[in-house]
Amino acid sequence: MNTTLKKLSETLGFSISTVSRALKNHPDISDDTKKKVWDLANMMEYEPNTYAINLKTNNSRTFGLIVPVISNYFYDSLIASLEEEARNQHYSLLILQSGDNPEIEKANLKLCKHNRVTGLFAAITSETKDISNFIKLTENNCPVIFLDKVPTDENVHKICMADSSAAILAAEALCKKNRKKILAIFGNYKLSITKERMEAFKEYFNTHSPSTKLDIVEAKNPAEAYQHVIKKYPQKAKPDAIFCMSDEILTGVMKAIQQLEIKIPNELSLITISNGIIPHLYYPEITYVETSGYKMGKLAFSRMMSCLAGSSFIQNLKVESLLINGNSL
Amino acid sequence: MNTTLKKLSETLGFSISTVSRALKNHPDISDDTKKKVWDLANMMEYEPNTYAINLKTNNSRTFGLIVPVISNYFYDSLIASLEEEARNQHYSLLILQSGDNPEIEKANLKLCKHNRVTGLFAAITSETKDISNFIKLTENNCPVIFLDKVPTDENVHKICMADSSAAILAAEALCKKNRKKILAIFGNYKLSITKERMEAFKEYFNTHSPSTKLDIVEAKNPAEAYQHVIKKYPQKAKPDAIFCMSDEILTGVMKAIQQLEIKIPNELSLITISNGIIPHLYYPEITYVETSGYKMGKLAFSRMMSCLAGSSFIQNLKVESLLINGNSL
DNA sequence: TTATTAACCGCAAACATTTGCGGAAACGTT
DNA sequence: AACGTTTCCGCAAATGTTTGCGGTTAATAA
Numbered sequence: 001m002n003t004t005l006k007k008l009s010e011t012l013g014f015s016i017s018t019v020s021r022a023l024k025n026h027p028d029i030s031d032d033t034k035k036k037v038w039d040l041a042n043m044m045e046y047e048p049n050t051y052a053i054n055l056k057t058n059n060s061r062t063f064g065l066i067v068p069v070i071s072n073y074f075y076d077s078l079i080a081s082l083e084e085e086a087r088n089q090h091y092s093l094l095i096l097q098s099g100d101n102p103e104i105e106k107a108n109l110k111l112c113k114h115n116r117v118t119g120l121f122a123a124i125t126s127e128t129k130d131i132s133n134f135i136k137l138t139e140n141n142c143p144v145i146f147l148d149k150v151p152t153d154e155n156v157h158k159i160c161m162a163d164s165s166a167a168i169l170a171a172e173a174l175c176k177k178n179r180k181k182i183l184a185i186f187g188n189y190k191l192s193i194t195k196e197r198m199e200a201f202k203e204y205f206n207t208h209s210p211s212t213k214l215d216i217v218e219a220k221n222p223a224e225a226y227q228h229v230i231k232k233y234p235q236k237a238k239p240d241a242i243f244c245m246s247d248e249i250l251t252g253v254m255k256a257i258q259q260l261e262i263k264i265p266n267e268l269s270l271i272t273i274s275n276g277i278i279p280h281l282y283y284p285e286i287t288y289v290e291t292s293g294y295k296m297g298k299l300a301f302s303r304m305m306s307c308l309a310g311s312s313f314i315q316n317l318k319v320e321s322l323l324i325n326g327n328s329l
Numbered sequence: 330m331n332t333t334l335k336k337l338s339e340t341l342g343f344s345i346s347t348v349s350r351a352l353k354n355h356p357d358i359s360d361d362t363k364k365k366v367w368d369l370a371n372m373m374e375y376e377p378n379t380y381a382i383n384l385k386t387n388n389s390r391t392f393g394l395i396v397p398v399i400s401n402y403f404y405d406s407l408i409a410s411l412e413e414e415a416r417n418q419h420y421s422l423l424i425l426q427s428g429d430n431p432e433i434e435k436a437n438l439k440l441c442k443h444n445r446v447t448g449l450f451a452a453i454t455s456e457t458k459d460i461s462n463f464i465k466l467t468e469n470n471c472p473v474i475f476l477d478k479v480p481t482d483e484n485v486h487k488i489c490m491a492d493s494s495a496a497i498l499a500a501e502a503l504c505k506k507n508r509k510k511i512l513a514i515f516g517n518y519k520l521s522i523t524k525e526r527m528e529a530f531k532e533y534f535n536t537h538s539p540s541t542k543l544d545i546v547e548a549k550n551p552a553e554a555y556q557h558v559i560k561k562y563p564q565k566a567k568p569d570a571i572f573c574m575s576d577e578i579l580t581g582v583m584k585a586i587q588q589l590e591i592k593i594p595n596e597l598s599l600i601t602i603s604n605g606i607i608p609h610l611y612y613p614e615i616t617y618v619e620t621s622g623y624k625m626g627k628l629a630f631s632r633m634m635s636c637l638a639g640s641s642f643i644q645n646l647k648v649e650s651l652l653i654n655g656n657s658l
Numbered sequence: 659t660t661a662t663t664a665a666c667c668g669c670a671a672a673c674a675t676t677t678g679c680g681g682a683a684a685c686g687t688t
Numbered sequence: 689a690a691c692g693t694t695t696c697c698g699c700a701a702a703t704g705t706t707t708g709c710g711g712t713t714a715a716t717a718a
Binding site for chain 2: 002047049050051052054055060069070071073076077079080083087092093094095096097104107108111113114115116140251254255256258259277278280281282283284
């Protein structure tokens with residue numbers, strides 16, 4: 001069925017090794033022979049058997065990628081950029097989602113090991129405490145680069161968004177508009193990403209505008225964010241600005257705003273940290289600080305390549321973000 | 330480094346074949362021996378080398394999946410369901426995106442071939458005319474199942490949404506509300522999906538409510554949909570209902586609606602065909618006909634399994650959709 | 659005692675590839 | 689004529705697994 005070196009060699013009368021070398025342009029082989037081999041190989045549509053090569057070279061040219069969910073604009077762009085790089089460098093990408101479930105994450109990890117991935121990119125679940133399984137991979141010469149959702153451990157490769165500076169960018173923008181009663185809605189307080197963003201946000205107002213009244217609340221999902229706005233807004237001391245920590249929160253807030261028919265930006269300023277799609281779905285478009293999965297992917301990939309090239313230098317990289325102006329401030 | 334059968338056999342004193350058979354619970358091996366082998370295998374963390382197995386069995390237990398883009402809620406759920414099935418059946422999934430570019434699609438196809446995938450799921454680009462490369466795979470005993478964006482060719486496995494019945498569901502819902510001036514916005518007229526949905530939509534009104542005035546327009550992107558609404562609405566004969574063929578169109582329409590401050594559903598009824606996320610982002614939530622990528626994934630996977638089991642019966646399957654009630658009618 | 663049978667295990671080939679090493683021509687040099 | 693080089697190529701081992709076939713022991717039956 002499939003053309004192999006053996007078949008080529010048999011029909012040509014050369015040995016397998018000669019055919020192999022000819023196909024790789026080895027100097028030992030005469031141009032004459034090379035041409036014959038090439039011609040037949042093309043004619044018979046020879047394609048080297050990846051598994052034999054993998055077996056021999058012990059290198060799969062495949063990277064694993066484990067993320068909590070694919071359906072998320074941040075991971076989408078992350079995947080897109082990793083995939084692009086991988087394709088350009090002739091690597092494959094084994095994409096797995098954990099569903100934010102540590103058990104499935106474990107199974108995924110096993111699959112990666114089983115597939116003998118060359119390297120692994122991982123965004124861990126919110127409940128992953130023990131990363132020893134990941135560490136084991138690195139001991140097998142398989143670099144692991146944590147992305148976005150990273151463990152607290154030291155001594156691992158980590159790349160995440162510059163959460164504090166993203167929060168600061170948003171705070172700055174709000175300050176410029178001179179808003180004084182800000183409702184700031186953050187996600188799950190347990191997440192390190194939340195902590196970083198919140199601390200930076202608070203700190204900024206403490207030092208630059210202590211007079212601003214900050215109302216900081218937690219919303220673990222869009223519905224909770226929605227409820228916060230619905231409850232806060234009818235009060236006398238209505239907020240004159242809302243800060244959303246993420247797209248998830250923004251969607252809840254926007255539902256409330258539409259229901260209450262609040263005019264943006266006249267009655268209320270709105271800013272969010274976002275992956276860049278949701279803010280464009282509304283009118284007016286929402287001003288946001290962009291967290292680019294695309295950039296992160298590029299950075300992660302180049303980091304992976306240096307790891308494979310032998311660099312064992314552990315880095316904790318941050319991807320900076322950008323203020324994208326809508327008309328909501 | 331890695332534990333192999335050979336190492337196990339050497340430290341145990343058994344032959345490689347005995348160890349291999351013991352690990353697979355072969356009846357030829359005594360329970361005593363099996364236990365010894367198992368214990369050592371666990372201790373040394375033996376994991377069979379996938380590539381050696383692939384080489385031997387000529388089966389990668391990997392499916393390829395090529396989609397135009399991952400960042401799309403429909404494909405997200407499709408991927409999620411395929412991934413879930415694959416994991417349960419101990420298959421891996423090689424996910425590739427073509428970026429709706431036939432060139433990249435071709436490269437992806439090559440990668441699949443190179444990785445000797447067991448089967449391929451594919452949603453082709455809008456410009457893919459020649460599917461001979463796909464056909465070639467099937468000739469190599471690699472089933473190809475086309476999903477969602479399928480070629481017009483006969484004699485291939487196709488699974489797509491029941492586009493006409495989805496459109497009819499929406500039309501029905503509009504009819505019940507007795508709307509008489511409907512703006513119906515469809516996507517790129519060239520796509521077969523557009524044609525099917527449009528024809529069914531028109532046909533329904535022709536037979537069930539010929540008095541309804543239908544205004545049918547094309548919008549190739551959200552901006553065009555936005556413009557349509559902006560231009561139509563100030564006219565005397567305002568539409569009293571809008572039908573959107575897809576999420577993409579809905580987002581453009583909603584922007585216009587928010588800008589014009591049109592009250593939904595009082596002034597205007599709105600219905601869309603959607604993958605199920607976007608309609609929930611607005612207040613009131615938009616009523617939609619759901620096209621479930623999840624269902625499609627399940628169906629596709631089971632189809633793939635029967636192909637692998639030997640069924641060569643070519644089918645053109647349709648996934649039916651569901652009306653999900655919001656408050657926009 | 660010998661033949662039969664079951665239980666248990668190992669040899670070796672096969673899968674497709676890579677590569678160190680060695681060998682045979684062919685040519686040039688002393 | 690003897691030796692050294694260069695050019696070109698093949699042998700064979702190695703990667704880790706699976707599996708048909710054959711072989712050894714011990715127990716049972718004749």
